Amino acid sequence: MKTVLAVVLSLTVAIGLVSVIYLCSQKKEKKIRKTHIFLRDLQDDETDFTSAESKWFELSTLRDATDNFSNQNKLGQGGFGSVYKGTLKDGQDIAVKRLSATSGQGLQELRNEVIFVAKLQHRNLVRLLGCCLDNNEKLLVYEYLPNSSLDKFLFDDNGSQQLDWSSRYKIIEGIARGLLYLHEDSRLRIIHRDLKASNILLDENMNPKISDFGLAKHFGLNETQANTTRIAGTHGYMAPEYLMRGEFSPKSDVFSYGVLVLEIVTGQKNRGVVGYQPASDLVNNVYKHWNEGKALELKDKRIGEEFPAEQVLRCIHIGLLCVQEDPTKRPCMALAVNMLSSYSTSLPPPLIPGFFSKSSCIMESDEHSGNADIQLVERRYRNDSSMQLANLTCINEISMSDMEPR
Incomplete structure (x- = not known):
């Protein structure tokens, strides 16, 4: 009887683990699909992220630039998430906007920023340098403006x-x-x-x-x-x-x-x-x-x-x-x-x-x-x-x- 209970319990745990793994993988695939759709939309909108003006950033590059998004480099907080000051290896100062995991804003808002700002060039509009989508991170990189808002x-x-x-x-x-x-x-x-x-x-x-x-x-x-x-x-x-x-x-x-x-x-x-x-x-x-x-x-x-x-x-x-x-x-x-x-x-x-x-x-x-x-x-x-x-x-x-x- 004890052996049967042990087997049933083991099977139940195994099934539970498989279910959790399956659900997590489905959730991950759904996020990946959304990201692919986002990237495809950018291509359809002919957003140029290959020039020196705007590009894709590696997550490691932005982590290094902001000291892993340290509080000391935090410039402010908004509906999108937090904004951090960073310095690239070439000495250029940047502002990195990081989408909060609990933010009500998502890929649509980020897509707006990327598509619109990348196409708009005017001395009285902030300049978008690029973005990063990696490991569930959604990051926008802007020129750094020293006098804040x-x-x-x-x-x-x-x-x-x-x-x-x-x-x-x-x-x-x-x-x-x-x-x-x-x-x-x-x-x-x-x-x-x-x-x-x-x-x-x-x-x-x-x-x-x-x-x-x-x-x-x-x-x-x-x-x-x-x-x-x-x-x-x-x-x-x-x-x-x-x-x-x-x-x-x-x-x-x-x-x-x-x-x-x-x-x-x-x-x-x-x-x-x-x-x-x-x-x-x-x-x-x-x-x-x-x-x-x-x-x-x-x-x-x-x-x-x-x-x-x-x-x-x-x-x-x-x-x-x-x-x-x-x-x-x-x-x-x-x-x-x-x-x-x-x-x-x-x-x-x-x-x-x-x-x-x-x-x-x-x-x-x-x-x-x-x-x-x-x-x-x-x-x-x-x-x-x-x-x-x-x-x-x-x-x-x-x-x-x-x-x-x-």
């Missing part, structure tokens, strides 16, 4: 002191030119869908570079709007039509850009919405101050007193135009770039912003008159700004006359 400067008391107005204006312009390239001038027409301060990296000269294309979408040349059931992005930067109805277009990126501009000018973070109600009143507060003729009061005090007031006001004006609730009233990036570079382009008054809260914008009695010089500059700016738009049209966009106030 914009949010580290903008929302940090010490960092923002290094952002004088000249640096901020250069960042505002650079982001606009990068977006214009994505929307209209690149080989692909790309909607970023996750534009925010932490996805703007800064090089040694504080030039901005748009990064993180994991949520980006390819947009057809003749498309004006697309829909998705997967709402992904960051609250506070998502346009209302995208957050509530899944509708995205170049104008949803324009909304995110407008929020960024207002954050850069004020040094305040837009906290987003909770239950479709504003959790932070940055945009509403700027709109309220604009209507009261006191927008300059919201300028980040850490900029100092030496700044071109009319240029700051123009940036606030453009930011408010970009966050208007109606996407058809927002400027395209071609016009936004023109607005920044040409003061002969007159601007319309901004209409109601997205997620507008009437209670936060009730005109209050003047408890304080504010700085008389600031109010004088604002009145002069408003008097000099015509309420009629220049006869401009956006490439592949609506006629700019459609932006006229109702």
Whole structure:
């Protein structure tokens, strides 16, 4: 009897082990199949990873470069996973983005990054050097940017002191030119869908570079709007039509850009919405101050007193135009770039912003008159700004006359 039980027990254990081995091998084969499909897709998309600009990296090379992904080399953490600084044997510094095993993002997001960024070349976009798929590791290798991301400067008391107005204006312009390239001038027409301060990296000269294309979408040349059931992005930067109805277009990126501009000018973070109600009143507060003729009061005090007031006001004006609730009233990036570079382009008054809260914008009695010089500059700016738009049209966009106030 004991012998029979021992035999049965041994067979049960053996069968269990075989089952476990089989399931593990099936799981491994499934991952291998996914990787092969990923590689085949890259080939189908004609992604060039054989040039000196972009290539496949060996896992051992990246382990050596990052000291086996040590915490000392960790630059930050995001939805994708961790980012590490590394140094290749030739002395080149790199940034390695490592997909976390528990990340909700996978091969599709990594494929987006590889295909889109490898094909996009612009001074205001981060440069992809290559990637690595080995031993369940999914790694992306980028140029290393020593000044980290914009949010580290903008929302940090010490960092923002290094952002004088000249640096901020250069960042505002650079982001606009990068977006214009994505929307209209690149080989692909790309909607970023996750534009925010932490996805703007800064090089040694504080030039901005748009990064993180994991949520980006390819947009057809003749498309004006697309829909998705997967709402992904960051609250506070998502346009209302995208957050509530899944509708995205170049104008949803324009909304995110407008929020960024207002954050850069004020040094305040837009906290987003909770239950479709504003959790932070940055945009509403700027709109309220604009209507009261006191927008300059919201300028980040850490900029100092030496700044071109009319240029700051123009940036606030453009930011408010970009966050208007109606996407058809927002400027395209071609016009936004023109607005920044040409003061002969007159601007319309901004209409109601997205997620507008009437209670936060009730005109209050003047408890304080504010700085008389600031109010004088604002009145002069408003008097000099015509309420009629220049006869401009956006490439592949609506006629700019459609932006006229109702």
